[in-house]
Amino acid sequence: xxxxxxxxxxxxxxxxxxxxxxxxxxxxxxxxxxxxxxxxxxxxxxxxxxxxxxxxxxxxxxxxxxxxxxxxxxxxxxxxxxxxxxxxxxxxxxxxxxxxxxxxxxxxxxxxxxxxxxxxxxxxxxxxxxxxxxxxxxxxxxxxxxxxxxxxxxxxxxxxxxxxxxxxxxxxxxxxxxxxxxxxxxxxxxxxxxxxxxxxxxxxxxxxxxxxxxxxxxxxxxxxxxxxxxxxxxxxxxxxxxxxxxxxxxxxxxxxxxxxxxxxxxxxxxxxxxxxxxxxxxxxxxxxxxxxxxxxxxxxxxxxxxxxxxxxxxxxxxxxxx
Amino acid sequence: xxxxxxxxxxxxxxxxxxxxxxxxxxxxxxxxxxxxxxxxxxxxxxxxxxxxxxxxxxxxxxxxxxxxxxxxxxxxxxxxxxxxxxxxxxxxxxxxxxxxxxxxx
Numbered sequence: 001x002x003x004x005x006x007x008x009x010x011x012x013x014x015x016x017x018x019x020x021x022x023x024x025x026x027x028x029x030x031x032x033x034x035x036x037x038x039x040x041x042x043x044x045x046x047x048x049x050x051x052x053x054x055x056x057x058x059x060x061x062x063x064x065x066x067x068x069x070x071x072x073x074x075x076x077x078x079x080x081x082x083x084x085x086x087x088x089x090x091x092x093x094x095x096x097x098x099x100x101x102x103x104x105x106x107x108x109x110x111x112x113x114x115x116x117x118x119x120x121x122x123x124x125x126x127x128x129x130x131x132x133x134x135x136x137x138x139x140x141x142x143x144x145x146x147x148x149x150x151x152x153x154x155x156x157x158x159x160x161x162x163x164x165x166x167x168x169x170x171x172x173x174x175x176x177x178x179x180x181x182x183x184x185x186x187x188x189x190x191x192x193x194x195x196x197x198x199x200x201x202x203x204x205x206x207x208x209x210x211x212x213x214x215x216x217x218x219x220x221x222x223x224x225x226x227x228x229x230x231x232x233x234x235x236x237x238x239x240x241x242x243x244x245x246x247x248x249x250x251x252x253x254x255x256x257x258x259x260x261x262x263x264x265x266x267x268x269x270x271x272x273x274x275x276x277x278x279x280x281x282x283x284x285x286x287x288x289x290x291x292x293x294x295x296x297x298x299x300x301x302x303x304x305x306x307x308x309x310x311x312x313x314x315x316x317x318x319x320x321x322x
Numbered sequence: 323x324x325x326x327x328x329x330x331x332x333x334x335x336x337x338x339x340x341x342x343x344x345x346x347x348x349x350x351x352x353x354x355x356x357x358x359x360x361x362x363x364x365x366x367x368x369x370x371x372x373x374x375x376x377x378x379x380x381x382x383x384x385x386x387x388x389x390x391x392x393x394x395x396x397x398x399x400x401x402x403x404x405x406x407x408x409x410x411x412x413x414x415x416x417x418x419x420x421x422x423x424x425x426x427x
Binding site for chain 1: 359
């Protein structure tokens, strides 16, 4: 049976935040039905496009309205999720090689963690991190897996072919692994801790932000598109580390989103993600001196990205025109 | 000021109106050139309420449909008049320049 015009309009209202729908849906529906032609069964294209655009704008407007605490809370959560998704991308790389069932399930468990972290902060997120740690058990040492979420990241690197012994943590390469796992985990912990019991910061991020967060780093890491590397190396004039390449597109898209939606949250998330990733990369350079990844131009580009993201965060707080 | 906001304020000059009433009045005032969709209208109403230029008033149910009426505030009236005067001001800037160039040549 064909859905009625009322049902179709109600579906389009899902582009609006839930609390906004509760307050305005009946009134907006009345306006839409008053404006509908007699016998009209389908929403007009202009009306449908107007509702979708209105929903996106309302989400963007309501998001940062909770004040600095809400903005930092959501930005931190987005940055933490990007950092974790980036780690998941590293774990996904060997999927093209033959592996056992655990190896194939781990990235899925990580993806579930990222979704949970964004969608249900402070509730099911922690439980899923614990489940991930259990799923990772066969790959890590018992001592490390016992430390809950920390074990997820350790297991990822165990999976990516590093020796599975706690003794490795005492070596210089162990320092890098510790920092690389501790930084995103600290971000995730801060994002959990920041979560207040009520208010705009507690509102889950919309589904399209979650999809973006998952697709960008994972897609880029897996694509390994040679032409794009060559282009960037030509611009920078030096060898560009893969990790930096993975940073540029998410930062650019999130910065663009911030300006488009006049919301500082995406750019703030990008800034936090960039700082986290650069910290990890520089630690790797310090811990493993023969393989310096971040040469001068690459480091300058990474720092420039951070400054640009921070600048966009400040710029996008400008009030909208009437 | 964006066009939907301008015509929403202009529609409310003669008294409070509900959502569909604003859409109809805006179309009349613009000779059919401005056709505000519901999504655009409510985004404009939210912005204008936030600025204190309009206020939500009484509600009524007509044929089972909820109607909420909006009215123009004093600040909204001033903002609308200032916006309406703006084209005259910008035009005068060019006219003065054209006049000055004409008198020199």
